[in-house]
Amino acid sequence: MKFPFYKQYDSTDCGPACLKSIAEYYGKSIDLQYLREACYTGKDGVSLLNISNAAQNIGFKTQMVKTGIDELKKTFALPCILHWRKNHFVVLYNISGSSKPKFHICDPAQGLVICNEDDFFKSWICEYDSSHGIALLLKKTDKFHNRKHEGCEKSTNKYSLFDYILPYRKYFYQIILGITLACLFNFILPYLAQSIVDNGIKNQDINFIIAVLIAQVMISLGQVINSLITNWILLHMTARISISLISDFLNKLTRLPIAFFDSKKTGDLLQRINDHQRIQDFLTGSMLSLIMAIFTLIIYGIVMFKYDIKILIIFIVGSILYITWIQLFMKRRKRLDYMRFQEASVNQNSLLQLINGMQEIKLNGCEKRKRWEWEKSQAKLYAISIRGLSITQIQEIGGTFIEQTKNILISFIAAKAVIDSHMTLGMMMALQYILGQLNAPIKQFITFAETGQDAKLSMDRLVEIHNKQDEEPVQKNNDIPCNPTITLKDVTFQYEGLHSEKVLNKVSLDIPYAKTLAIVGMSGSGKTTLLKLILGFYEPTDGGIFVNNRPLSEYSGKAWRMNCGVVMQEGYIFSDTIINNITICDSTPDLQKFKKAIDVANLTDFLETLPLGYDTIIGHDGHGLSAGQKQRILIARAVYKDPPILIFDEATNALDTNNEKEIMSKLTDFFQGKTVIIVAHRMSTVKNADNIVVLNKSKIIEQGPHEQLITQKGDYFNLIKNQLEISI
Template sequence: MIKKFPVYRQLDLVDCGPTCLRMIGKYYGKTLSLEHLRDVCFIRKTGVSMAGISDGAQAVGFRTISVRITLQILLDEAPKPLIAYWRQRHFVVVYASTSRHIFVADPAQGLVKYTHAEFMDGWTGQPSAPDAPGIVLLLEPDQTFYSDPDEPQNGLQLSYFWGYLRPYRRYLIQIGIGVLMGALLTFIVPFIMQSIVDRGIEYQDIGFVNLLLIGQLTIFICQLVTDFVEQWILMHISTRINIRLISDFLTKLMRLPISFFETRNTGDILQRIEDHEIIERFLTSSSLKVVFSLFNMLVFGLVLGLYNGTIFAVFFVSAVAYVAWTWAFMGARKRLNLRRFDRMADNQGSLLEIVAGITEIKLQNIENQKRWKWEQVQARLFKINVEDMRLMQVQQIGTFFITQLKDILITYMSAKLVIDGQITLGTMLAIQAIVGQINSPLGSLLNFMRSAQDAKISLDRLGEVNKKDDEDPVHADRVRQLGAWSGISFQHLSFSYGGASTPPVLKDINLIVPRGKTTALVGSSGSGKTTLMKLLLKFHEPSSGQIMVGNQNLKAIHSGWWRGQCGVVMQEGFIFSDTLRQNIICSDEMPDEERLSYAVYAANLSDLIQTLPRGLATRIGGEGVGLSVGQKQRILLARAIYKNPTFLFFDEATSALDANNEKIIMNNLADFTKGRTVLVIAHRL
């Protein structure tokens, strides 16, 4: 008997490695945080290596060894669970095996059973070569694994979002009253139908029938007005909540360290905005509807019970069967939802790449290849949609069958009761009306179950962002001023992007940047110059060693404050879709015109401004006037100069300038940099 294995799903495209570790940790009785595992595995945008997973496993208390083994060794000797390298791009957990099958926990698909040939196809790509070796990571927990406490989980709770609803309690109460009134009015309709048949028709009292029909028409008008008002109030609430949710999410995003963005695909981040909209719809629409749907079901169910206990029993059993049948498909639907998230992130990234890289695409004549790449993503999405449609159709067939069988049984039982003289024809029509009214709340319950599942998945994904520590946590007492200092020193500084198992980009660097002087750092491409600059700007933490500003460790200085003292021109500097003026002054709410004029002069921008249709007020960037690389560099220089900083850091700041512009700007900068601490990075002096 194969023991059931704990399953977690990857939340991002590149989360498979850390998720495998999380499953194995749970198997051994330890709850591990996905976000912590991402950090210790040194995950990047391109994913994670087997060496990175090994480092991460050791960091949380596993002994590990990565080996190449054959299928026979995996079956007979390898301790399980283990992590297998899958299809040259993915990682899965092998947790059990038999003489015919291998059992896999896949972060993308869940629990999967493969024949030996199928497994070999994914593991080595050679299904007919059982002796071909594949790569696995063997793990076993050591003492520290059991001694360390469980890690807090990333997932948010719905209670986190109730604060967004609280300011709108008055509106929610109004909606509640409206829905309650609608339910009560709906409750009256079956009795009107019963009275029309049993009294109006039987006694041929057309006046009574007219009166009841006028009453029914009044009820319908009241329901229409109530629904109209509810929709407007709901739109008002949902729009405001959605804006607050996404605004707070963007605020949180911008408080996170640069390393967060360097390890996520743009599509993954954008998809999390859609997650907020899913939660907003769940809170403001689905939750309210299901409460009153349940109220309607309860009231109408009691009325059915008063009419006839047997009919109520049929209704109750069918309702339970309806919910159970729907629930049986939730697991498969969750798997499809997670796969769709990954493919939608692929879709976002593919479209962004086409739009952003259109110039290079045309230069390389790869329009077809990029379109084909996008079409491949659409094909994968189509497959998921086909599976979703198939699943939904099977589910709908079952619910339709249950609903129709219930209606037929109740109709038959009601007709028989009329024939037997136990109820009137009007009562039978009232029962039919009640059954019709109950079908709608059952549909709302089905939609609520789907919406709740979507919201739970979205909560898990958003928790990864919201629970991540800010770059400068509020509780951290970071320094916001510098005392007397003599310069910046790099002391035995080493750094690696991939952890201890990857070659260091910087190794044992010792360097002094004197105060008030210009220091040039020259080196070949890929030698780590830009990485050194990023460490100096606190985009990353050193793997070992430290950076000192005088006697103050840079690590203890507030990141935002420190960057406020620095004027920086990076190789990949960004031009915003805004006016040229705003691109230079950036966040300055009360711009200094004298400083702006000097920045324009020092960066030699006057000739560019004269050619622009509105001068400094001309819109530039992605949605404005196009600029050459040299013009962009001059704007970035003007931005750094306008800031009037204590420190100036230039990374290939004039590499795209022509000789004349470079000479003019360097002469202008000579005056500006006097008395400032300047670090210049270049390929050559």
């Protein structure tokens, strides 16, 4: 029985893909997306502990072990999951041979791979322990087959490529008509070539030859015109389909919860955009070529059958041998392609670090070390390319030999048939023309098989995104209260499920309308997470958040956030003008509000120094900004929005004391009549708050006004005391 293999969709999906393969091996099909969520896959991948918890959830008994190769061969049952090369997970499903054992690996990135003991040792054994590696052992329990859960239910596919093709079916019919005409032209050409020899040359009729040649020219011209029209229609259709695909994809992304983006690498999302291009290439190139190849093979197959059935049989056998030979090398080529992709990524990263980190490289005198890192990667890339070239050469030599042998045999049979008067010389010439025309369609079948597999994987990745639940799957209440009071009741939150560390633990808090709340605490105490829960980016693991005694989850997240002006630590500056960055919530900027916003954020003097003023391009592709200038633009963005709720997360930590004093003075007036939540470390930012909450180890340990907390001489007092000592 061949071990089930499932390719990982993203760079972080190896753990869930391994678990899916093992479940399938034991006869249970589980949705990969369910396993991703059960494993709490994030940007940094997935932990072995979370894989173990997910495996237990679907009915396995698990045991994590640190063991050696000998114990793995003799003691433990397979399949099991291995921690591979310190950043990957694979399945070991079999060990064959005794004197020279072979390790059979199911790698979600590469496929089914067989390793010798040396390669296995290098990939599995921990670097800091010369004899042991990490494995997750899985044993099936009765619960595995008896228990039903949502992961066993086949996910409904809400997304289909045909939904995008159907509106353009009239173009598709036109393309089929064009292909039919092209095949008709191809059908006529061999007979014209035959007639030149059998009739024109044999009868020495120059007028007939000229007439046939004119007909060939006209047919060739018709082919060119037909090809131009067909390709134009195809481009027109696929361009529209591609735009619709990408537009719907981006629209879907904007409807997904922020938790989705926290679990995906940017590269994986960009890969989805590339997937659209791959699908478009498949539609415009491979699929059209396949249809054309099928028609061509049928037409010319009929002609060969009419000439001599033996020739058709030799052609079919030779073509099958050629395709089989090419396919023999496909797995190795795919494995090398994956290795090349991985090493090229490392190589590019080394090069980017060499260029972008030049200042630090020179400061620390590590020019040679960084250059050697790149050279080492380049050498590996070169070695992979050499191996790929060797395989390509062997593949091409064998393929050419089979193809030429087939053509020579057909030529021999045709020549013998001419000698035996079973075939005319013109028919033989027509056969040579047909053989030349049939080489391309055979190769197109191989190309279609390769690109079709890639396109299917791309489509699966897109389906995964489109089948995800929107942030608001049903219409929610858009009527946000005018004077909202926010209440947190026993709020607990964990990023990675019930077995992970609690980021917030039983937090209860009242935030009255038009009051200022300050949240302080050590780094990692849960301050920013608390803000994200209040903004509706995440749902509490336990407990609830209420707005005027109504659950926050009942309100539209978009409508709620439109009532909030937010400055986050990781606030983003777009590559656009200053005015567009600040007035991003308005399609038509209000200049009066804009001027007030830049005044409150103390940006007026800075803008006057710029040649283009507030039309200056900033961001990644524009004018460079200091950290303080970025924060002031983010503050101006929140002020311009002028919402009833303001949330500042370390919004002034990059400002100098003079700027901070001026801005906080102006903000104090702006805060009047608004609910304000501030996360900060500086005493000057929080001391005037109506209530100060101190978070420590995920819990609220103190709260009250500044003077009261100072008098208590608790954690808040120590934070302020340490800050003053550092300032001195």
